[in-house]
Amino acid sequence: LEPEWIKRMGNASRPFRRIAYFLCLLCMLLLTEGKKSVKPKCPASCTCTKDNALCENARSIPTSVPPDVISLSFVRSAFTKIPEGSFLLTPSLQLLLFTSNSFDVISDDAFMGLPHLEYLFIENNSIKSISRNTFRGLKSLIHLNGKKK
Incomplete structure (x- = not known):
């Protein structure tokens, strides 16, 4: 050799x-x-710490957040829909919060790929439609809060 x-x-x-x-x-x-992959950086519309990301006035749901993030919050964001598979690249999330956003539709499988999600807060949003299979696959979910405006 x-x-x-x-x-x-x-x-x-x-x-x-x-x-x-x-x-x-x-x-x-x-x-x-030297060939290790580069970890995603904090999206421009968000503020990140080691394990938390707070996104304010986001125009869309970011496609990548740092892999250590376990808590992701959206406040006063401008996206109108949470599409299918929006969080496939954030499998470590344990808490997801949506407060005072402008979305009105949550699609089927919007939260697919979140095996560790325990807390989901969807508060003070303008939701008009939640699809039948929106929450499919959330096997670890222990708290769901869906207060209306």
Whole structure:
């Protein structure tokens, strides 16, 4: 498994061969380490801490939030609908809050892909329609609050 250039050195210097072999392995490790994927940044309409994101006046539901976020809140946002699969890329969410937004429709499977969601607050919104399967898949949900304006 030794590279050819190390084999060519023969018995010249065993300690040198070991050091060269170690450096070769170290270089391969560093090259692999440098190719890690970049974590999503906090969306422009949001303020993020280590595990919370607060989105105010958002025009749409962000497609990516930092992966450590477990609490996501939308306040006074301008989107009119929560479409299907809006939170597929945020599977760690445990709390989701919508307060005083302008959406009026929540689609089927809007909350699909949230296996750990425990708390869902949908307060003071202008909801006219909630689809039959809106909450499908929310197996961990223990609290749902849906106060109207």
